[in-house]
Amino acid sequence: WWVLMHRYNSDKFYKILVTPDTIQVFDQNIGSLITDDVGGQAAFSPDGSKYVLFTDHSLDMYDFDRCSGDLTNHQSLIFPDSIYRMGAEFSSNSRFLYANSQFNIFQYDLWASNIDSSVKLVAAWDTAYIPFATIFWNCQLAPDNKIYIGTWNGDNIIHYINHPDSSGVACNVVQNSFYLPSGNLTVPTYPNYQ
Numbered sequence: 001w002w003v004l005m006h007r008y009n010s011d012k013f014y015k016i017l018v019t020p021d022t023i024q025v026f027d028q029n030i031g032s033l034i035t036d037d038v039g040g041q042a043a044f045s046p047d048g049s050k051y052v053l054f055t056d057h058s059l060d061m062y063d064f065d066r067c068s069g070d071l072t073n074h075q076s077l078i079f080p081d082s083i084y085r086m087g088a089e090f091s092s093n094s095r096f097l098y099a100n101s102q103f104n105i106f107q108y109d110l111w112a113s114n115i116d117s118s119v120k121l122v123a124a125w126d127t128a129y130i131p132f133a134t135i136f137w138n139c140q141l142a143p144d145n146k147i148y149i150g151t152w153n154g155d156n157i158i159h160y161i162n163h164p165d166s167s168g169v170a171c172n173v174v175q176n177s178f179y180l181p182s183g184n185l186t187v188p189t190y191p192n193y194q
Contacts, residue, residue: 002069004042006053009035015069031074032058041087041138045094050110054079054088054099061097061115078116080106087139089147091164096171098122098147098161102135105149105161105173122161123173130155134176138186148178150186158187 040055112118132153162172
């Protein structure tokens, strides 16, 4: 298992390799100098080939080598919204990257020749209050291949992307339709068991 952590006010990653009998720590300097990381999320693609780190500062994507733990091919993607950057997650086929602010969800096609020009707005917050604002927060790909998106304000409802492997609005973002037994702040984040 690899566990990655980014050092604050630095371009350094700590990469922890956990094996059945040892724990080893490596480090690597690559990518953006991150100085503002109040919100955001990190995620690995399901196929293990990509890693994304989304902060208030940047949306950074890397190629990831599962054998060596090396990050390469750093790309700072253009995020078209400057309001409170929150969540990032990959589709189950590892083709699409979703990144959201509190008010908008965007989709990137990682198979496009120019990833930045592929970005599409796939949902805008519908301004619902149930009873609080159901703004978008962190997201998580689930075993049913849907991406679930938490709400910040402690509502007992979450959103989901019904078909995240589909391009554009065909991914079908469903807002305010998945009820929980109690209020929540975000969805849990799980290791990539694949």
